[in-house]
Amino acid sequence: MSVTVRVPAKVNVQLAVGAARPDGFHDLANVFLAVGLYDEVTVTEADELRVTCEGPDAGQVPLDRTNLAARAALKLAERHGRSPAVHIHIAKDIPVAGGMAGGSADGAGALVACDALWGTGASREELLEICAELGSDVPFSLVGGAALGTGRGERLEPLQVGGTFHWVFALADGGLSTPAVYGEFDRLTAGGDVPEPQASPELLAALAKGDVDALAATVSNDLQPAALSLFPSLTDTLRAGREAGALAALVSGSGPTTAFLVRDADAADTVARALRASGTCRAVRTAAGPAAGATVL
Numbered sequence: 570m571s572v573t574v575r576v577p578a579k580v581n582v583q584l585a586v587g588a589a590r591p592d593g594f595h596d597l598a599n600v601f602l603a604v605g606l607y608d609e610v611t612v613t614e615a616d617e618l619r620v621t622c623e624g625p626d627a628g629q630v631p632l633d634r635t636n637l638a639a640r641a642a643l644k645l646a647e648r649h650g651r652s653p654a655v656h657i658h659i660a661k662d663i664p665v666a667g668g669m670a671g672g673s674a675d676g677a678g679a680l681v682a683c684d685a686l687w688g689t690g691a692s693r694e695e696l697l698e699i700c701a702e703l704g705s706d707v708p709f710s711l712v713g714g715a716a717l718g719t720g721r722g723e724r725l726e727p728l729q730v731g732g733t734f735h736w737v738f739a740l741a742d743g744g745l746s747t748p749a750v751y752g753e754f755d756r757l758t759a760g761g762d763v764p765e766p767q768a769s770p771e772l773l774a775a776l777a778k779g780d781v782d783a784l785a786a787t788v789s790n791d792l793q794p795a796a797l798s799l800f801p802s803l804t805d806t807l808r809a810g811r812e813a814g815a816l817a818a819l820v821s822g823s824g825p826t827t828a829f830l831v832r833d834a835d836a837a838d839t840v841a842r843a844l845r846a847s848g849t850c851r852a853v854r855t856a857a858g859p860a861a862g863a864t865v866l
């Protein structure tokens with residue numbers, strides 16, 4: 570028997586970052602939007618725990634027990650006193666190390682899939698608790714839609730979204746390490762006053778109304794200066810997207826994927842074509858959000 574779970578990527582429409590905490594993490598006001606780019610995680614009974622992966626970025630995905638999907642299976646098995654012997658196959662479409670929570674998606678997907686395969690019957694609360702242990706972005710991969718993440722991003726409050734938002738994503742050549750980008754944020758803000766992170770009321774209203782112009786005027790990412798400092802050529806990609814007519818252009822999460830908010834699906838095609846022609850990125854994808862969270866197929 571097998572179970573397959575589909576899990577979306579995310580874009581951060583607002584990422585407000587506070588000062589580093591004593592534990593090294595940063596308090597956030599993290600407005601997540603799930604978008605329709607998906608990984609599919611399939612789990613099948615097996616003699617031992619193993620992970621395989623297919624897709625254009627598969628070569629960059631660890632297949633040992635450091636894989637977030639394997640860690641999810643191990644945590645669930647341990648809590649329920651059972652063997653973690655399962656074959657986890659990841660069909661990966663979310664860019665790796667791109668700031669779109671691809672590894673987090675696989676962690677949430679494997680958790681939901683193993684819960685279904687093993688008949689564990691874990692409550693939503695327990696699944697969310699395991700997700701938070703796996704990583705700050707993992708709970709959101711489970712719930713999808715749109716949500717405000719506080720704490721280190723793991724405490725979620727669902728948000729209403731009054732329409733569909735269309736996006737273009739430009740994938741960069743190479744990745745950025747999330748800890749390195751937060752470290753660069755610390756370096757760039759050292760000695761200054763880092764305010765408490767707050768969600769923007771105007772941005773939340775724009776999401777609730779489905780107002781793309783208002784959302785474009787309010788999107789923000791406090792990690793963007795750090796990502797650009799470590800990956801300066803992203804400035805050229807952002808400029809190419811803006812010149813092609815994107816309503817807003819920003820680094821997605823910790824980068825180096827860049828995200829472009831556009832008016833509709835036709836505009837997405839136009840901006841995607843211009844970005845491909847610009848020679849400033851490795852590949853270009855379009856997707857709309859909000860998208861559903863981890864879903865058993």
Ligand SMILES: C[C@](O)(CO)[C@H](O)COP(=O)(O)OP(=O)(O)OC[C@H]1O[C@@H](n2ccc(N)nc2=O)[C@H](O)[C@@H]1O
Nearest residue numbers: 593594595597704705706707721722747748751822823
């Ligand atoms: C950049 C974002 O993707 C925005 O959604 C997230 O904040 C990162 O979430 P993630 O990849 O799930 O991160 P985690 O696996 O929890 O943490 C990886 C590393 O990122 C840094 N980190 C992460 C989250 C946070 N609120 N503050 C941090 O400083 C820490 O150095 C941590 O060791």
Ligand SMILES: Nc1ncnc2c1ncn2[C@@H]1O[C@H](COP(=O)(O)OP(=O)(O)OP(=O)(O)O)[C@@H](O)[C@H]1O
Nearest residue numbers: 636637665666667668669670671672673675706747
């Ligand atoms: N299932 C997985 N898929 C991809 N990477 C994984 C996975 N499990 C662990 N990793 C490791 O995590 C690193 C970050 O990959 P990931 O694709 O999650 O980055 P990201 O999308 O930038 O994350 P985030 O947006 O949550 O900060 C990879 O370089 C890889 O070593």
